[in-house]
Amino acid sequence: MRNYKSIKNLGHGSAGSVDLVENIETGNQYALKTIALANMNQKEKESALSEIHFLKVLKGPTLIKSYQSYVEKDKIMIFMEYAEGGTLADKILEYKLAGEAFDTDTIINWISQVILGVMLMHSKNILHRDLKSQNLFLISDGTIKIGDFGISKELPSIDSLAKTSCGTPYFMPPEVCKGEPYGEKIDIWAIGCILYELVFFKKPFESKTIYGVFEKIINTPLEHTYEECDENIRMLLMALLDKDPSRRPSIWELAKTDIIKYYINQFVNERGLHEEVATVFEC
CATH class of the missing domain: 3.30.200.20 (Phosphorylase Kinase; domain 1)
Structure with missing residues (x-):
């Protein structure tokens, strides 16, 4: 030092x-x-x-x-x-206190960058297991980056299941709340929670107690109606926050949806990142 x-x-x-x-x-x-x-x-x-x-x-x-x-x-x-822009949680709070909202382009652009990062992780059979707005960082050029890999887990294959309880309660999927084995879809659910927070400035399931949060995650439909947001965001929320992990898309299926594919390609092309991400798209 x-x-x-x-x-x-x-x-x-x-x-x-x-x-x-x-x-x-x-x-x-x-x-x-x-x-x-x-x-x-x-x-x-x-x-x-x-x-x-x-x-x-x-x-x-x-x-x-x-x-x-x-x-x-x-x-x-x-x-x-060093991420000069702080965390995504900081940015969400800033906009919330100012009474402002993120535009649809910004929201989907950021979520697409998060999806690209998770693709890089899942391509190596690694689950993040604690994706949340506090672990997403903004750098000076506006790129959003995933950090804090303290409880990430490496699996024999991306289709394998883990059993260790992990993550932050507000971002845990139903299968983890119920103590069931989980796989890659744990990160997909968390992306859905982050997307929801970007749109509505609140967690999708909130309560005064951890038990209450778990009960809502397992049994309660989302509080906000999907009609309040852009059609593409509405469709993404419905897919990502499906309580049945078998119906949630894999990160690869998610990246192939028209809107996400468009934004990932735009990000890669604008920054000349083809070589850096080439191996991911071969998976």
Whole structure:
């Protein structure tokens, strides 16, 4: 850390913090994630260390970049790309407080970039398992990037099922709430929750208790009527937030829908990303 100076704290949680740091020699800025291992049990340590693995494996234009990481004195230090625009959750709150709404073009563009990022993950048989607006980051050119791979999970194949409970309650799909095995469709549901939040500035299922949230996710239809939004968004919400995971589209099926395919192609063409994403479209 001798070559870096701390600029400001970007956030903190029970396991550690994220700080904006600057390289004294180059002036380059990074988000430094520090995870304290001292008070963790073995399972928690393994989960923390897995983030280093996934940051090394996962590369793509809509995934947060990792530059270096190491363990030092019972702490994990991860130098990552700094997202100047903050989180998508920050942006949603900003618009909500200002009484403004996101236009349809912006919403579908962002969701398409998230879908591209999940395609990159699923192509390597990796589930994110905690997709939410707080884990999506905006960089200076307007690109949205997926971050926080702390509880991501690698499966033998993308069709395999996992059993470990995970994620944030508001974004959990019915199968996880019921304690059933789950697969890739857990991330599809979460994309639907993010899309819903972008449109209505609230979570699709809310309650004062976790039990209440789970009960609504499992049994209650969405509160808002689909007639309130654009037809393309309405169709996406119906597909992504289907309570039956077998009826939810895979990430590949989702990417082939006309509207998402159009926006992904536009994003790739405008930024000249054909080589970076070529392997994904071969899956």
